[in-house]
Amino acid sequence: MRPFAELLDRLSLTTSRNAKLVLLRDYLKTTPDPDRGWALAALTGELSFATAKPAMIRKAVEARVDPVLFGWSYDYVGDLAETAALIWPRDPQHRANREPELGEVADALMHAGRAEAPALIEGWLDALEPKGRWALLKLVTGALRVGLSARLARTAVAMMRPAAVPEPPSPEGGEAAEALAPVTVGEVEEVWHALKPPYEDLFAWLEGRAERPSPDAPGRFRPVMLAVALDEGLDLPRLDPADFIAEWKWDGIRVQAVREGGETRLYSRTGDEISAAFPDVMADLAFEGAVDGELLVVRDGVVAPFGDLQQRLNRKTADARLMQAYPAGILAYDLLAEGGEDLRALPLTERRARLERLAAAHPGQRLGLSPLLAHTTWDELAALRADPPVGAAAEGLMLKRRDSPYVAGRPKGPWFKWKRDPHVIDAVLMYAQRGHGKRSGFYSDYTFGVWTGEGALTPVGKAYFGFTDQELKQLDKFVRDHTVERFGPVRAVRAERDFGLVLEIAFEGLQRSTRHKSGVAMRFPRVSRIRWDKPAREADTLDSVLDLLDAIERGGGRVSAGEKA
Known part of the structure; x- marks a missing residue:
């Protein structure tokens, strides 16, 4: 479990695409079967455990830690696995003599019943150090969040067999070893959907110990071409x-x-x-x-x-x-x-x-x-x-x-x-919530609203990207400086006609929604600009947003909400 934990930790702290590829390639080349196969399955979203759920982990932690303390810690950290890993108090009477292997964990959870899973996980948590506990809980919940897509993982798999120079003849006079031909990510994807974790036949092919797995299973998926x-x-x-x-x-x-x-x-x-x-x-x-x-x-x-x-x-x-x-x-x-x-x-x-x-x-x-x-x-x-x-x-x-x-x-x-160019509206920041992972210390999830005919704000969407790291720090400071109320992890931010932060929101589409108080829902909203210069009273109105929705439904081009449809 320790090599997998180290891999996840380094991937989560690495922003470079090429560095992530090298990290995973080296892990796959040096880790034995079946552990590397189970790690690859977890990273590509092919591994899940029906008997292990986040609620079960929370219950196990609250049985050993004061629930209020755990709640406060979780609110601050923003990540269940990280919070549980750090706060977990070991039971010295039941501590195992060794740490579990990744393959051992995967095999046990795949065959465990719902009643057996909690005891297994608690035993492993007692046996592991904090980083190992974090990796275990990430594995169990499936929320790895290490910035590695499934295709990037398969690219690292292909890199296990780079272009190579043939080995020279041995001193005893034997023939030179034949170099293995390089493999592309497309070739890996071609056979991927005919394979099952832990992918031992895939690694055998890449290492020259077996023929390429057949991709010709009826009904198979073909890797897509993208623009x-x-x-x-x-x-x-x-x-x-x-x-x-x-x-x-x-x-x-x-x-x-x-x-x-x-x-x-x-x-x-x-x-x-x-x-x-x-x-x-x-x-x-x-x-x-x-x-x-x-x-x-x-x-x-x-x-x-x-x-x-x-x-x-x-x-x-x-x-x-x-x-x-x-x-x-x-x-x-x-x-x-x-x-x-x-x-x-x-x-x-x-x-x-x-x-x-x-x-x-x-x-x-x-x-x-x-x-x-x-x-x-x-x-x-x-x-x-x-x-x-x-x-x-x-x-x-x-x-x-x-x-x-x-x-x-x-x-x-x-x-x-x-x-097409995105739609744009000016909205007022109303609520903020801490993010997850690297953003767990910042208020990075923003709910924004527009003015109704009665002069009140009504929420029309939520955005959590589109700004730079420097802008995130500025937004976080604004939220902390102007919090007027708290609702659990959510902070209400001061937002009045004469005071408020205007965000320019870009989005791909609008649709009518009975689930939202405003009656509209946005598709792919993001912060395109922070309007420090714009008074809150000049933000868009719900009527102008509804006019934009009417224009979209009639087939009109991209316009800002403030423009006449």
Whole structure:
């Protein structure tokens, strides 16, 4: 457990992407099976324990520590695992003779019942030092928060086999060892979904002890190709619009629908299977292959706003009422495989032609074709981007080279996303709460509001990023200096017409919401500017926000709330 704890600690304190890659690569190369496999599963989100929950940890700590003291400590630290690890008092009578290994912990928790798990965890906490306890609790809760994405972890896996120089012949006259060919992250991702933790067959392949695991499992996920953000000033002057097709950047979620060898599955862009939540879509699929597209709510051929799709996301199942109220479907824009043939190496124009034939012959209403946008100049596309007729369901445009193969990852050049400019409002800071991890000592989560017709503030959103570290310190000081009331971990900040801090909030969309007092909910809000110069009374009103919502629903372009729709 100690090497895993050291890895998590160093990853959490490292901001450099390359340094994180080296840390994980070295850990995987020096740690034996099965510990390294279980660590990789935890870092990529492939490991969870149904019998171990945060509430159980809290209960175990409160049985040994005064609950009020624990509550105060948790409020200050802001992280359950870190608080419990530091405050845990060992029971000397039951302390183990050795620290547990990571593989031992994973195996025990996977086979333990709900009644057995608490005793196991308490015993391990007694055996471990604070850093080891922290790593154990991070593992148990699944909230690692070390700034390492699943794809970055798989990149480190590929780095285990770099380009190598063949070994020289041995003094005894033996033949030189053959150098292993380097492995790309795309090759690792290609086999990833055919593997299971602790990935011993994966490591055997990377170390040259076994053949590459077969990626040809029916219904498997194919690593997705991603686009880079378009820089209008740098990219457009050097690109020829005739080399690109253009289509809408739909405001849904990226999915991969696979139907092959009797297996039918629906994956998110990260490879998580979401089939059970969309039985209406699954029952309608009738092709043989793998389709890349956007999952949306579609009514009578019209794409609904993202808020409608949100009603169906993050659910394990969907009942008939939900499916009828929010009918889901896929707008396809790429064909990765058909009839057992892998199409990814073909140019986009050839894949598109085959996709068009597949979509035209496909029965049912759940699979459609994402239309191409006719254009000859970038100016024509810029006008569509600014004012799309499809309204709230389009975030902008996608530009894809006609000759591009389908390459896993985010290659620079073949595909671009040209998003619309964000909406902007001026709002007043109302409440603040401490963050987690590195931000646990700062008030970094901000609830903001706008003025109602009665001259009061009503909350319209919450933001916790978009500002620099220096600005965070300034915001934290403002919160501490102007706190007027406390509600547990939340501080109410002085906010009046003649005094208050105005935040310029950028966001991607608005939707109507019965769950919020204001009647609106924001998508992806963030602090784009701190308006130290602006009086609180000049912040936006709820009426202007509702006007903006009306404009969005009518398909208008990006505007500030204060502008007339």
